[in-house]
């Protein structure tokens with residue numbers, strides 16, 4: 001599929017069938033996250049699979065935006081492996097973790113869509129709470145939750161999907 005066509009068609013899925021996502025499809029999705037670009041190629045991204053009943057119950061404790069997905073990937077970064085830039089005085093706390101994890105999540109979101117697995121990007125959770133419910137080590141920071149699965153038959157994009165600003169609002173030639 002043409003990339004721009006795929007990017008335009010993709011929408012946030014919030015209505016999932018309970019049909020499990022096949023392991024080979026999940027492996028393909030994770031592979032797209034594995035090979036994503038990262039700052040200095042440090043590769044701090046970490047993927048936690050949520051599909052057991054126990055894990056699903058825990059994610060429900062951490063966010064209401066779980067959408068009862070049969071599968072979710074919690075995309076995190078390892079704070080001990082991110083690129084830091086201490087000499088940048090304007091961004092004293094800068095590290096590449098959120099960006100690295102977000103690029104991985106984006107790769108996985110599109111790789112999933114290409115094979116018919118829909119997802120939604122979720123950031124409305126407290127990262128400390130999310131880490132706590134899963135007992136993650138202190139250096140592992142949750143960045144993105146990707147609930148995913150097959151869409152319900154009557155699923156369709158919501159109105160936000162069609163409400164995109166015109167290109168002039170984004171681009172300025174310097």
Ligand SMILES: Cc1cc2nc3c(=O)[nH]c(=O)nc-3n(C[C@H](O)[C@H](O)[C@H](O)COP(=O)(O)O)c2cc1C
Nearest residue numbers: 010011012065120121122123124125157158160161
């Ligand atoms: C950084 C980020 C955070 C988001 N957090 C949530 C969320 O917590 N819950 C949710 O339902 N959707 C969330 N979304 C999905 C957006 O609402 C959605 O992408 C946007 O409305 C455009 O719709 P579309 O993805 O269908 O084109 C998030 C998206 C991004 C990029």
